[in-house]
Amino acid sequence: MKAEIIAVGTELLLGQIVNSNAQFLSQELAALGIDVYFQTVVGDNTSRLQQAVEIACSRADVILFTGGIGPTEDDLTKEALAASLGRTLHIDRMAMDHVQRFFDERKAVMTENNRKQALLIEGATPLSNEIGLAVGLAIAQEDKYYIVLPGPPREMKPMFMEKAKPWLLQHALTDEMPIYSKMLKFAGIGESLLEDKLIELILSQSDPTIAPYAKEGEVTVRISTKAPTERDAMQKLDVLEQQIKSILPEHMYANIDVPLEQLIVDWMADAGLTVSAAESCTGGLLMESITSIPGSASMFAGGIVCYSNDIKKKLLNVPSAYLDGKDAPGAVSREVAEVLAEQVRMIADSDFGLSVTGVAGPGYSERKPVGLVFIGLAERGRKTAVYELNLKGTRENIRLRTVKALLYRLWRRLEERKVETPLEGSNL
Amino acid sequence: MKAEIIAVGTELLLGQIVNSNAQFLSQELAALGIDVYFQTVVGDNTSRLQQAVEIACSRADVILFTGGIGPTEDDLTKEALAASLGRTLHIDRMAMDHVQRFFDERKAVMTENNRKQALLIEGATPLSNEIGLAVGLAIAQEDKYYIVLPGPPREMKPMFMEKAKPWLLQHALTDEMPIYSKMLKFAGIGESLLEDKLIELILSQSDPTIAPYAKEGEVTVRISTKAPTERDAMQKLDVLEQQIKSILPEHMYANIDVPLEQLIVDWMADAGLTVSAAESCTGGLLMESITSIPGSASMFAGGIVCYSNDIKKKLLNVPSAYLDGKDAPGAVSREVAEVLAEQVRMIADSDFGLSVTGVAGPGYSERKPVGLVFIGLAERGRKTAVYELNLKGTRENIRLRTVKALLYRLWRRLEERKVETPLEGSNL
Numbered sequence: 001m002k003a004e005i006i007a008v009g010t011e012l013l014l015g016q017i018v019n020s021n022a023q024f025l026s027q028e029l030a031a032l033g034i035d036v037y038f039q040t041v042v043g044d045n046t047s048r049l050q051q052a053v054e055i056a057c058s059r060a061d062v063i064l065f066t067g068g069i070g071p072t073e074d075d076l077t078k079e080a081l082a083a084s085l086g087r088t089l090h091i092d093r094m095a096m097d098h099v100q101r102f103f104d105e106r107k108a109v110m111t112e113n114n115r116k117q118a119l120l121i122e123g124a125t126p127l128s129n130e131i132g133l134a135v136g137l138a139i140a141q142e143d144k145y146y147i148v149l150p151g152p153p154r155e156m157k158p159m160f161m162e163k164a165k166p167w168l169l170q171h172a173l174t175d176e177m178p179i180y181s182k183m184l185k186f187a188g189i190g191e192s193l194l195e196d197k198l199i200e201l202i203l204s205q206s207d208p209t210i211a212p213y214a215k216e217g218e219v220t221v222r223i224s225t226k227a228p229t230e231r232d233a234m235q236k237l238d239v240l241e242q243q244i245k246s247i248l249p250e251h252m253y254a255n256i257d258v259p260l261e262q263l264i265v266d267w268m269a270d271a272g273l274t275v276s277a278a279e280s281c282t283g284g285l286l287m288e289s290i291t292s293i294p295g296s297a298s299m300f301a302g303g304i305v306c307y308s309n310d311i312k313k314k315l316l317n318v319p320s321a322y323l324d325g326k327d328a329p330g331a332v333s334r335e336v337a338e339v340l341a342e343q344v345r346m347i348a349d350s351d352f353g354l355s356v357t358g359v360a361g362p363g364y365s366e367r368k369p370v371g372l373v374f375i376g377l378a379e380r381g382r383k384t385a386v387y388e389l390n391l392k393g394t395r396e397n398i399r400l401r402t403v404k405a406l407l408y409r410l411w412r413r414l415e416e417r418k419v420e421t422p423l424e425g426s427n428l
Numbered sequence: 429m430k431a432e433i434i435a436v437g438t439e440l441l442l443g444q445i446v447n448s449n450a451q452f453l454s455q456e457l458a459a460l461g462i463d464v465y466f467q468t469v470v471g472d473n474t475s476r477l478q479q480a481v482e483i484a485c486s487r488a489d490v491i492l493f494t495g496g497i498g499p500t501e502d503d504l505t506k507e508a509l510a511a512s513l514g515r516t517l518h519i520d521r522m523a524m525d526h527v528q529r530f531f532d533e534r535k536a537v538m539t540e541n542n543r544k545q546a547l548l549i550e551g552a553t554p555l556s557n558e559i560g561l562a563v564g565l566a567i568a569q570e571d572k573y574y575i576v577l578p579g580p581p582r583e584m585k586p587m588f589m590e591k592a593k594p595w596l597l598q599h600a601l602t603d604e605m606p607i608y609s610k611m612l613k614f615a616g617i618g619e620s621l622l623e624d625k626l627i628e629l630i631l632s633q634s635d636p637t638i639a640p641y642a643k644e645g646e647v648t649v650r651i652s653t654k655a656p657t658e659r660d661a662m663q664k665l666d667v668l669e670q671q672i673k674s675i676l677p678e679h680m681y682a683n684i685d686v687p688l689e690q691l692i693v694d695w696m697a698d699a700g701l702t703v704s705a706a707e708s709c710t711g712g713l714l715m716e717s718i719t720s721i722p723g724s725a726s727m728f729a730g731g732i733v734c735y736s737n738d739i740k741k742k743l744l745n746v747p748s749a750y751l752d753g754k755d756a757p758g759a760v761s762r763e764v765a766e767v768l769a770e771q772v773r774m775i776a777d778s779d780f781g782l783s784v785t786g787v788a789g790p791g792y793s794e795r796k797p798v799g800l801v802f803i804g805l806a807e808r809g810r811k812t813a814v815y816e817l818n819l820k821g822t823r824e825n826i827r828l829r830t831v832k833a834l835l836y837r838l839w840r841r842l843e844e845r846k847v848e849t850p851l852e853g854s855n856l
Binding site: 017022024036043052055286287288294311347363365 | 440441442443444445446447448450451452453454455456457458463464465466467468469470471476479480483487641705707710711712713714715716718719720722724725728729730731732733734735736738739742743775776777789790791793823824827
């Protein structure tokens with residue numbers, strides 16, 4: 001089954017916004033086993049919009065529209081599609097009530113143009129809009145399936161997931177078994193090395209499929225299979241998941257789509273463990289990542305951004321002998337990473353102390369190369385571990401990869417502790 | 429002049445990446461006065477790619493391709509375009525030397541498929557690739573203009589700006605006056621309020637045009653005009669810039685496209701001024717923003733993320749009387765913001781001390797509402813200023829807007845100081 005996504009909106013053609021809707025829908029359609037052959041963007045113009053509809057009809061079975069269903073005169077998607085299908089438009093009563101209620105609740109007068117948002121094509125199934133006002137629609141005609149969704153992602157995504165996807169499964173995909181997927185998440189390993197390790201598995205099997213991809217410094221592997229029921233699918237997926245985990249036991253951290261910092265925050269908060277941090281070249285990025293997760297307050301006490309050597313000495317008791325003088329190891333050194341981690345842990349009286357010191361670039365410092373970074377992991381009652389990283393990329397890449405490397409080391413340590421001292425109530 | 433952008437790549441159709449190239453090129457073409465009527469995405473498939481080329485030829489004068497010019501068998505853009513134009517392909521000698529040099533420098537053996545990256549269409553102008561290996565191209569045929577660019581943004585953008593744009597100006601846009609633009613940057617004001625203030629100016633004039641847009645917590649206004657020379661254009665743009673500045677004198681911080689943190693870092697580094705920070709609910713985001721700018725080391729000493737009350741007391745000397753007990757103002761208060769800013773400034777011995785304390789959500793704390801934030805600005809030899817913010821949005825929005833608000837206050841203070849104590853060598 002072939003699909004085309006048509007995004008409607010002059011703001012896309014002016015480059016004012018990026019077409020993230022096409023990306024979202026492409027991912028979702030791929031997961032349903034529907035092949036997207038084309039994505040098209042067209043402006044708020046009737047004749048060009050109708051032209052796009054005709055071209056799409058000639059080459060796709062499923063056509064999804066996003067945008068152009070708002071209240072203004074520029075919003076023409078439903079009108080153009082109705083004309084192409086040779087159908088009329090009418091006001092949908094429930095959708096109209098929804099719009100009216102919105103204005104009534106705000107004690108505002110509804111202007112006439114808002115009625116447009118309740119328009120429905122003759123014979124179409126309305127897709128109600130839980131977030132915004134404009135009703136979406138789905139319609140089948142001559143073995144083609146048409147779906148019209150709003151433009152704003154926060155309205156489009158729930159309408160697709162909750163309304164359009166079930167409609168597609170029921171009407172367009174009746175002959176096909178549904179696709180089920182699992183997201184396996186990896187840390188401490190790059191995409192190419194991961195692919196290398198899994199290549200035999202990837203090449204030797206076609207069901208379930210294995211698709212690795214990298215996103216914001218983390219690697220995700222999506223495993224998918226078609227099956228008559230979720231239970232059947234999960235049996236196949238669980239076997240493959242175990243195979244993959246056995247190849248990369250030290251890197252797979254979750255079998256749901258969750259960032260590593262979320263996993264760590266939840267785990268430590270549950271276990272009553274705390275962490276603090278002393279950051280030099282990452283300048284606060286590590287602490288920002290941790291505190292971006294709601295609930296981090298119960299496991300994160302705080303920390304210090306020790307950008308200057310003065311602050312390293314004054315707040316973190318780094319000995320001058322490490323920093324000053326010709327033969328000193330310097331701020332970017334194993335020795336300083338160790339002191340920073342230990343000192344911040346003691347100052348904050350936390351279970352773990354993390355540290356970073358390195359050269360993020362673009363210029364080198366202390367005659368040390370850009371990308372040389374030392375990270376430290378101190379732990380109550382245990383020897384401090386320091387790791388040397390040699391990273392490539394821009395200042396931004398180096399800072400981001402440093403943070404991911406530290407989170408990875410903390411996660412590995414939490415995993416080890418689980419074996420050493422099982423948590424109360426744990427099944428281990 | 430009408431344009432179509434064709435992005436080639438199955439990874440786009442699978443939703444693995446977002447089509448940011450189309451956004452970038454759309455913005456650039458709009459600035460050149462070229463109207464983008466369609467954006468198309470097609471996979472790595474010869475027949476569908478040729479079909480897309482034919483459709484584009486029927487409706488556009490300028491056709492830009494991105495992607496599909498790498499070394500693999502899947503890379504088919506040049507082949508498909510050559511077939512559509514009825515032209516042959518040959519290896520470009522200079523491009524081939526560039527590829528060969530890459531492998532020689534790395535003492536690596538070049539595999540045969542890499543020769544593909546030096547392919548050129550008969551009669552085309554090569555667009556050299558300063559970042560990657562694949563050569564781009566530009567060609568005119570029957571009053572249509574074709575440009576082929578690489579897929580990776582970091583190769584595509586410089587090739588467009590430095591090679592393709594001058595070619596377009598010389599070949600396709602000879603009859604039209606070029607468009608010149610200026611980017612005016614604003615802080616401390618939202619897009620809708622800014623538009624409100626400028627609405628009379630926007631409605632009353634068509635040349636230069638005024639286009640406001642919001643991006644990552646900042647508002648930018650692009651003013652553009654067509655003129656025979658840059659000098660003529662700048663005369664018109666400068667007049668408008670002064671008009672806009674006189675309407676919003678406290679918000680316009682630059683007339684080039686620079687983030688506020690960059691302006692502040694450069695300014696303070698030049699003036700020999702330093703800053704430090706104590707962050708509670710922003711958890712390091714403020715310091716991360718400052719240190720993301722190269723060169724920040726000379727104006728930023730460091731700071732403290734004081735997430736817990738213990739750290740607030742221990743490292744920043746916040747009196748227990750402010751934090752504990754039924755009648756205490758609590759951590760999220762004007763009083764605590766003031767102490768945090770003053771203490772961190774003294775500890776770091778910096779000229780300015782910034783502070784944040786607030787409720788970023790999603791849960792409330794201390795029975796105070798989500799979005800209530802106090803920010804402090806301490807300065808050597810001056811009374812500390814504290815500002816109350818009442819922000820809306822997600823945890824991420826609230827944190828980001830808090831950081832922008834603090835940077836705005838710091839910039840305003842630097843502006844005031846410029847008048848109070850002109851810098852040496854300044855013209856004021």
